[in-house]
Amino acid sequence: MSKKIFIAATGQDCGKTTTSLSLIHLARKKYKRVGFIKPFGPKLISYKGRKIDMDAALISHIYRLDDDLEFMSPVVVESRTTRQFLDGEITHDQLVIPLDIAIAELERKCDFLIIEGAGHAGVGAVVGLSNALVAARYQAPVLLVTGGGVGHVIDSVHLNLALFREAGAEVRVLVPNKLIPAKRPATLSYIEKAFANYPFKVVGGFNYSPVLANPTLRHIANLLGLQLHATAEQSWSIAHHLQMGAAATQRVVDLLQPSTLLVVTSSRDELLVMLASLYHLPEFKSKIAGLVIPGLSPVADIVQRILNDAGIPYMRTTATTADVFSRIREDVSKIGPDDHEKIALIQQLAETELCFETIDALI
Template identity: 30%
Template sequence: MKEYLTKPENSLTPRLFVAATRQNDGKTTTCLGLFAAIQHKLEKVGYIKPIGQRFVKFHDHLIDEDTVLFDTTYDIHTPIESMSPVAIDGTFTRRFIDDPKGMHPVLVDSVLRAFDRSAYEKDMIIIEGSGHAGVGSIFNLSNAEVARLLGAKAIIVARGGIGKPVDEISLNKSLFDKFGVEVIGAILNKVDPSRMELVRQYTGKALEAMGIPLLGLIPDTETLTYPNLSQVVEAVEGRWLNGESTGENNRVRNIVVGAMTANSLIDYIKPGMLIITPGDREDILLLTIAACSVAGKRPLAGIVLTRNIQPSHHIMEMIAQTNIPVVISKGESYTVASRINSMTVKTQPQDADKIPVIKKLIADNVDLEMIMKKLNINV
């Protein structure tokens, strides 16, 4: 009979658990930047995301998407399956509820063995949580429980502001407190640059009264909110008609719906622009092709053709002679535009332009020395 671990064998490597108050508050961005900043202080830094909810298949393993991002971005020297031991698929919760006594020790053992492997010969390890402190409670492995299990101290990441983030940080801290996990501070992400000092002053005071140091404020940065064209294609359930290989990583900075005359549209065409138009608006397509044919002029992010209307054979031949990325979707133009505007843009492995921005944001705006001090790391 297999003997399951109930605590990690590694008790020496300093470990930091990074949680968030909500999904998409900037937890992965914070971890990416912290990893780079800590690497300037310590030679060997480890990473693990014990519980993953969004995953891809990688060499017969279900691997969390954020783990793939870390493995691609940094040379961590740890098997990727050890950095993402548990992936929550669509039937996982039901299977656990049917057999909690059988599954729980297996899950705990998987997390602990993966942690020991990920922390092996590391000077420090970052543990990325999955959402807020309570995520995973239904299978007795909430973020707070995992942090306790691994003997980690925690940082809470919240969205910038004064009242709401303090309330949310307080709520999350209460669950960490319940499991005996020390919260060493909070980081506010996506703070309005014009309100940085105001937020620092008042949110800092409110958190200080709760015994939570404010470790940093990360300003909202437009560059990190721009999706690439491949993300847009997924969001609008589109398919490529032209320029996929050269345009999939084009950054979409603005969108314009081609409901105007072609002559009016020409004034809107600029770098990073995505044009959304039905495929039968050949006047718009012809003018766009002409505008983009001038060397170095008006480089578009791309065109999304709507209502599943494909242009005439003649227009398609003209498009094929260009490098303009063109996608077709079954949605109406304004439906497609709404989907793009409401997208949650997560950093992906191919976002090479974003990674340096993230590293600099964390290095410039987070008190790394305070974090190292709280983890009893001397450098």
Template identity: 25%
Template sequence: MSPVLFPRGFTRDYLDGKIKRSALTSKIVSSFSSISKKSDLTIVEGTGHTGVGSIVDLNNAQVASLLNCPVILVASGGLGSSFDELSLNRTQCEKHGVKVAGVILNRVLEDKRSMIQEYMTKALKRWNIPLLGCIPFDSLLSQPTMKDFQQLFQVELLAGPEYCLRHFEHIRLVASSPETYRTFTTPSQLIITPADREDIILATLTRYWDLKIAHPEDNVEIGVLLTGKNPPKQALIDQIRKAHIPMLYAPVSSFAALKMINSYTAKIRLEDTAKVQEAIKIVEDYIDFDSLLEMLN
């Protein structure tokens, strides 16, 4: 989608004069013009803050200026720290003559949303910039899927590919005894355990079939991430496949896997209809499109 890509060594080549800014701006303008001719409204997404891209003289504010596009600043839900971030981003826009059409706060905690909306509106009045939306935190949009984990660990599912878009509310690293593990098993849970912990894997399968027998119409929404140097035995893989439990194996330690997951940001995929519909609903409910269109016009 981006007309300009930054492969390895791109920045050094630009600074060495091997890549000209004029060639980059030409690609950007040409692509924007081509898309705009076919659309009533064109949205250009800027990655990160307004200063991203400065090393090649094409940061987000500069691109907005080049395309004569007003900017909507999106900040994390908060008050003081969010306003500080907005101030830094607004400075770049002012420097390059870009109009800031409004601000949207994202992932705002519900119990603070009314307060933040009231006081951020007051703070933005000094810049004569409207608060266009105050979007509450939505847990579903932050929940990773097995497909996210495939991408994160660069591996394929060993079982349950039909549930690659299953979401998980809970992620649990299991290093306890099977007895303790069974006591705290909950729905919508990803289990992380070493591939050689056959006792945990078999306990998971036993729990799955117990629930399935008791409630055959219910979908037991669990997933398994196996870790460690040694891959799981084929016999265990076959049993998990029979249960249609989505499972993958990552050749890293459980601790490293959990650390990677905690630093990973789940994206909304086009094929993930549950997240797409949730995102559409929350945007429609919490963004003032009338004010947005008024500012753009």
């Protein structure tokens, strides 16, 4: 029988997958066989000929767990799954039996098993497989990941604790994540005070990192479904800032910050030429991550030649500037299997920012 832990969160994008990546990295230093399962997979991709959750595919790829792939994402949720369940076309047993089999097999094979939930404690309730119910069903102690801050964290933790208590799942560890470095001690101190009488321990997670939080140009291109005109090295550049090129040309230049992705409509010839020219200068090249060029108007031939000559990374779309800007702004960058820089950084930071021995002792 393996030691196991259920990774839950107070909401989306708190850092569950980053936490799972880190725990696997650290657990492998102590345990011979570390396994992973995403019981309820709402984000599907095709990987190794299987339709599985993207987080399971990511973990399998990074840690070479392909031998366990058939058990790592036992319940996949497609767009029609909810309706099929509510219409009686899919039964609870059809979902839970493969999950029981997968958990049993991984527990048999592994010394340490990470079970990663999807979203907050109630996600999956529509098919009788909420995170809280799954954690309780397999008697897995819960590690609850939150975002940064104090008040919002305390409120959201209370909401999620109610569901875990109702299901009979035991929260053992609370991990506030994405902490502001300068405020880390104070933030953790206040959260510890708020939950001083609760039967779990507060363990600090990762500090906020622009490298982890912000997207690569390749990610943006995939998000928008666009061709990225860039070298292989440029495609992995991280856009730390997003700027709409709507102001006067000089004002746009004055507002540039390090590694800025600019959204510049195709009719702004003078601005596109200026940015392409500045890309030749070292002091500005570091400020320009690349361009997204939306708009129905074609880019003028001479402007296109200047862009190509400059070697500035760019993407072209006929969508509106507002649509492109809002889609990028609303996106939270997910780690992909080829994000080697981010994965290496997560593993490096895990060594100093996440105390595995404390977590391991609590489960």
